[in-house]
Amino acid sequence: MPAVSLQNVTKVYGEDTVALEDVTFDIEQGEFVVVLGPSGAGKSTLLRILNGLTNPTSGTVEINDRPVGNAGSAVGMVFQMHYLIESMSAYRNALTGALGRTGSLASVLTLNSKGDKRAALEALDTVGLLEEAEQRASSMSGGQKQRVGIARALVQDPDLLLADEPVSSLDPKAARDVMGYMKRAAEDRNLTTLASLHQVNIAREFGDRFIGIRDGEVFFDGDRDDLSMEIVDDLYYGTDTEGELASDAGEGQPTATASTDGGEER
Numbered sequence: 001m002p003a004v005s006l007q008n009v010t011k012v013y014g015e016d017t018v019a020l021e022d023v024t025f026d027i028e029q030g031e032f033v034v035v036l037g038p039s040g041a042g043k044s045t046l047l048r049i050l051n052g053l054t055n056p057t058s059g060t061v062e063i064n065d066r067p068v069g070n071a072g073s074a075v076g077m078v079f080q081m082h083y084l085i086e087s088m089s090a091y092r093n094a095l096t097g098a099l100g101r102t103g104s105l106a107s108v109l110t111l112n113s114k115g116d117k118r119a120a121l122e123a124l125d126t127v128g129l130l131e132e133a134e135q136r137a138s139s140m141s142g143g144q145k146q147r148v149g150i151a152r153a154l155v156q157d158p159d160l161l162l163a164d165e166p167v168s169s170l171d172p173k174a175a176r177d178v179m180g181y182m183k184r185a186a187e188d189r190n191l192t193t194l195a196s197l198h199q200v201n202i203a204r205e206f207g208d209r210f211i212g213i214r215d216g217e218v219f220f221d222g223d224r225d226d227l228s229m230e231i232v233d234d235l236y237y238g239t240d241t242e243g244e245l246a247s248d249a250g251e252g253q254p255t256a257t258a259s260t261d262g263g264e265e266r
């Protein structure tokens with residue numbers, strides 16, 4: 001059975017904004033999938049559907065054979081902005097990943113089980129921050145904060161790890177660092193991972209499989225060898241449809257943009 005299965009998923013916002021249209025794919029256990037596509041293609045919507053924040057208008061989404069949102073299937077999330085509690089240590093922040101199990105912030109601060117505490121330390125070790133466990137988040141670099149964000153997601157012991165543009169706000173070196181730790185964490189734990197990225201060169205370096213979304217549809221699904229620069233140009237610049245911006249193709253990498261800030265269902 002696949003770890004993740006989407007069948008004919010369509011998402012329409014409001015009357016007629018089709019964010020995803022008839023999206024179908026499976027992800028096997030332990031696959032590290034990168035989602036690529038231009039701004040507004042539907043990447044964030046796809047991730048929001050996978051973590052249960054948004055319901056598809058039609059179609060089915062299953063994680064380990066269970067509908068998304070069903071008790072028992074945990075989805076860990078790494079955000080573009082890390083959303084750490086700045087005044088707390090890396091360790092305390094990682095421990096908040098256990099919230100889903102313990103129920104309240106108070107219990108995280110006082111009553112965590114030994115298992116949760118061990119999980120937080122192990123997760124910090126996985127992202128190379130065990131020595132910094134007691135350091136306040138506010139005094140950490142952007143890359144370190146993002147690694148704490150990954151540790152926090154790992155503490156959830158998720159069936160699926162989702163990362164929504166996790167390195168968009170980092171410089172290329174820090175971005176590679178963070179992606180390296182995320183990849184290693186996924187490999188160590190055989191954790192199925194789906195990350196949306198804007199930086200194609202970084203995506204190529206770390207992804208095992210690439211799903212390109214354009215205009216809400218799956219435009220490409222394949223491995224590194226299949227992901228030619230021509231396909232990347234078509235994906236971002238649409239050379240094979242309307243032809244707009246076709247002459248710009250190849251002049252540079254698509255760059256990071258802020259996520260579409262849809263207020264609904266967040």
Ligand SMILES: Nc1ncnc2c1ncn2[C@@H]1O[C@H](COP(=O)(O)OP(=O)(O)OP(=O)(O)O)[C@@H](O)[C@H]1O
Pocket residue numbers: 013014017018019037038039040041042043044045046257258259260261262263264265
């Ligand atoms: N909450 C919402 N309400 C209405 N329309 C929305 C909402 N969220 C997204 N959309 C629309 O759905 C489409 C897909 O948006 P989405 O944010 O999923 O794209 P994206 O590929 O993640 O873009 P970006 O790379 O800029 O974050 C866009 O047309 C967007 O305007």
